[in-house]
Amino acid sequence: MFKLLMKTVVAAFTTAVILSPVTGEARTLDEILSSKKLIVGVNPTLPPLGNFNEKNEIVGFDVDLSQKLADMLGVELEVVKVGSPDRIPFVATGKIDYVMGAMTRNPTRAKIIDFTVPAHTEVFGVLTTEGKPYASYKDLDAAGVKLVQVRGTTPLKFIKENVSKAEVLLLDNYPDAVRALAQGRGDAMIDVIDFVGEHMNKHKDTKWHVVKAPVNVYFCALGVAKGNSSLKDWLNVALFELHRDGFIDETWKKWFGIDMLYSVSPSPYF
């Protein structure tokens, strides 16, 4: 997800920045407080982080966290729909105060926007069932191993490069792929495991096992405009508190159906 997103974002951003005139400046914390409104960008195509409900409102983990932050500030929350290509320009031009939606912190993005401390993680790892002998993704690189994957997703490139000996069964969507794994059509799946939690929970009889050693862990944060330290500093403090009092973990569990696989250990030093 993120690799593809990252590429699109970088490409789109470069064009967007060159082409679009700067229409506004990022709002400081003071301006947010006096306008009584926190404007947040959420990507509604990444459930359960953000998704449209039956009333066509955006809901999800990102919205709940933002609502909490708005409550803490004592202001209204306004959710703005953003997509992968336009979300960074939205922050950079001040149309939104910060952006969420699996915003993995990375140096390329950090050249253009600033990041808060991590809000959550994503584990790119191996999902398998209990009793399978895999201790790391490297064990999957063997003849006789069958991976179940979703067609057209970014892990396929990783598999081609690193787990090339395994056979791959490609299905068209995550529910089907997870079900195929539950039914024993394959041995494992390599993907961002957090996002398949809701599908895993549907197969109650299956004893799922997430291989302890992840392939990678991504730290996702809130993206604010470059240099908007008044907002960023406040968000850091607020996120630290929300990590510490368990709000983030509970909200995660509520939306993802499983605990955050690699929990953020909040550090007071930032």
Place this chain on the structure above:
Amino acid sequence: MNYTLQFGQVTEFLPYLAGGAWLSLQIAFLAFCGGMVIGAFGAMAKTFGGRVVRGITAAYITFFMNTPQLVQIFFIYFALPDAGILLSSYEAVLIGMTLNAGAYLTEIQRAGFQSVHRNEMEAAETLGMSLLQRVRYVIMPHIAKVLFPPLSNQYILMTLGTSMAAIFGVEELTGRAFNINAETFRSIEVFSITAVFYIALTLVASMSLGLAGRYLFRAKMRLI
């Protein structure tokens, strides 16, 4: 439209697509053969069977002709494992397509059976021929010519129907086209080449079937 066609990225996948086309052909051929066998017995059952046998055959045909083939294969692939029957993608698709083809081919062959004149059947019966003998020596020679064109059509339809296998992870022509599309994002190029492959598959099939029809039965069949 501001789009520059670039086939270069896709042409390197031609052998890969050709392998997929070969697999599509295999699935269509095997399912058709299996369907023909089911169809022959189905047609016999519907024509000569008692009430119970006819009822069962009718139920089978009604079910398979009135539900989408995709749903039938979904059932075999995703529902049967809950009953302890785990079939691989290829097996599930092949069985699904065979059962589906069986229903259609039963109907086609039954129509042929009924086109044989009653007097001939009664004459054969008077000669003491068994049911199988009657089918083999009286009915088959009659209906082969009549049924050849609709059977050919059914075969072509089935060749195109194999594209459904992609959904179940069988890497046939369409499945491979999806994969290349996901990798190159050259949708127009990928799917136009895939379309050409399908046209080639069906044209070759219909031409050779047409030629065979002309030669074997002097049937007036169009070649294309």
